[in-house]
Amino acid sequence: MAPQLNGASGSAGATSGAAAVKPQFHHFHHHRLAARHHHNPSPTSLLSKLAFWSVCSLSLLLAFLLLSPSAAPTPRVAPDSPRRSLHTSPSTATWGGTAWEKKVRASARVRRANGRGLSVLVTGAAGFVGCHAAAALRRRGDGVLGLDNFNDYYDPALKRGRAALLARSGVYVVDGDIADAELLDKLFDVVPFTHVLHLAAQAGVRHALVDPMSYVRANVAGIVALLEAARVADPQPAIVWASSSSVYGLNSHVPFSEHDRTDRPASLYAATKKAGEEIAHVYNHIYGLSLTALRFFTVYGPWGRPDMAYFFFTRDILAGRPITVYESDGGGTHQTTISRDFTYIDDIVKGCVGALDTAGRSTGSGGKKRGPAPFRTYNLGNTSPVPVTQLVDLLEKLLKVKAVRRVVKMPRNGDVPYTHANISLAQRELGYRPSTDLQTGLKKFVRWYLEYYMPGLADKQKQHGSSNSKVLLDRNGSTNSAG
Numbered sequence: 001m002a003p004q005l006n007g008a009s010g011s012a013g014a015t016s017g018a019a020a021v022k023p024q025f026h027h028f029h030h031h032r033l034a035a036r037h038h039h040n041p042s043p044t045s046l047l048s049k050l051a052f053w054s055v056c057s058l059s060l061l062l063a064f065l066l067l068s069p070s071a072a073p074t075p076r077v078a079p080d081s082p083r084r085s086l087h088t089s090p091s092t093a094t095w096g097g098t099a100w101e102k103k104v105r106a107s108a109r110v111r112r113a114n115g116r117g118l119s120v121l122v123t124g125a126a127g128f129v130g131c132h133a134a135a136a137l138r139r140r141g142d143g144v145l146g147l148d149n150f151n152d153y154y155d156p157a158l159k160r161g162r163a164a165l166l167a168r169s170g171v172y173v174v175d176g177d178i179a180d181a182e183l184l185d186k187l188f189d190v191v192p193f194t195h196v197l198h199l200a201a202q203a204g205v206r207h208a209l210v211d212p213m214s215y216v217r218a219n220v221a222g223i224v225a226l227l228e229a230a231r232v233a234d235p236q237p238a239i240v241w242a243s244s245s246s247v248y249g250l251n252s253h254v255p256f257s258e259h260d261r262t263d264r265p266a267s268l269y270a271a272t273k274k275a276g277e278e279i280a281h282v283y284n285h286i287y288g289l290s291l292t293a294l295r296f297f298t299v300y301g302p303w304g305r306p307d308m309a310y311f312f313f314t315r316d317i318l319a320g321r322p323i324t325v326y327e328s329d330g331g332g333t334h335q336t337t338i339s340r341d342f343t344y345i346d347d348i349v350k351g352c353v354g355a356l357d358t359a360g361r362s363t364g365s366g367g368k369k370r371g372p373a374p375f376r377t378y379n380l381g382n383t384s385p386v387p388v389t390q391l392v393d394l395l396e397k398l399l400k401v402k403a404v405r406r407v408v409k410m411p412r413n414g415d416v417p418y419t420h421a422n423i424s425l426a427q428r429e430l431g432y433r434p435s436t437d438l439q440t441g442l443k444k445f446v447r448w449y450l451e452y453y454m455p456g457l458a459d460k461q462k463q464h465g466s467s468n469s470k471v472l473l474d475r476n477g478s479t480n481s482a483g
């Protein structure tokens, strides 16, 4: 049986370039666009125009009815007729129709007895952080609707598994892309979201060398699409979103504080996250959107991302394959050991929830700013960096298998040598208090990993209280599909 979420995501619930694809909800979209760009004419000209167009419309309608007996007015949304969304990923996504809207509304409905909860759109909800955050919000009775395009940056079956768990607790994850402006408009039309937790992104530092444009589409075009939809939404939601510790780039002042320099990114991934922070500022400044950026520090845990080192180290150690461990070239930095401020998923989720709960309101309406709105940035880390070599030691101990280590000088692949969060601001303003050390968190991850990918072995381990590496090797080859 698949394990339950117990309190875990940073996935690529990413976008794909939808701009070039022909929209399909023409009548609806144009209606909204007209509403956005209309300017205010004088009352007299408005009246005469109204009279003129009323006469024209009535005559046209009369002629139409006389000439076409079967004609009926076009409904704003076709009942139960699913539409293909604007995907470029290999998705069979459909949205629209009465039944779909009903599902969307039901999922976003607040379940607290006093009715005073949040109604949150969680983008990237089938991702690592997204699924854990959505589950946590639902547990306390908030209304939650997920959005994810289930792309294949890593095994989409893992994303489907997370979405299936959410479905069991009543959270519906819409299969759609954050660059799909029509879909976003539709969602904000159907549900008056109070908040958006925007976690859909193209994650991963090193993959930016392989597919740079996917970062631009998801992390730049994607966030603009979301903010565009949010600015015209009524009510305007408050937005909390995932930035990254990687924005600190070549900063050498430790621990990293929100006041430190973030203008020297070391990877395209970091540059797109930093761009997101600047873009968010624009929408706060012009449209009064309440915006909070959370700089996550190397989040790990059950249901995690297979592209992250702790995850694929586990997989490769179990399979007896060598792992590559980077070491510093000692190039004049303050650190000679490659370290990360690994942060456990449940702590990150508490930080996300704290940010949602304390986010002040957006002040705009109908796209017009009515006053200054909050603009906040917080580090969410663990404040205790651990060398990657020690991460491997811990995994060896938990898996009871010796790793085959290939130690190499860190290549120039976008990685930075060291991260360490100063979290005093989040502590003060969000009540953020991380409480899980790496050993405890990894233990939970390993337990999940074995149960999810190697259920038979996990049972055996439970029975005998130990594992046999030979069995691990044999079984892993046939059962592991991650990565």
Ligand SMILES: O=C(O)[C@H]1O[C@H](OP(=O)(O)OP(=O)(O)OC[C@H]2O[C@@H](n3ccc(=O)[nH]c3=O)[C@H](O)[C@@H]2O)[C@H](O)[C@@H](O)[C@@H]1O
Binding pocket: 010, 203, 204, 205, 243, 244, 245, 246, 247, 296, 297, 298, 299, 307, 308, 309, 310, 324, 325, 326, 338, 339, 340, 388, 410, 415, 416, 417
């Ligand atoms: O917190 C962040 O800002 C970022 O954390 C992670 O990025 P990273 O910290 O690089 O996490 P991993 O890719 O899991 O790497 C962890 C450590 O292992 C090292 N590593 C990675 C891969 C490898 O083969 N060998 C190796 O030693 C890396 O250099 C790094 O020090 C995520 O992948 C990013 O999406 C996120 O934004």
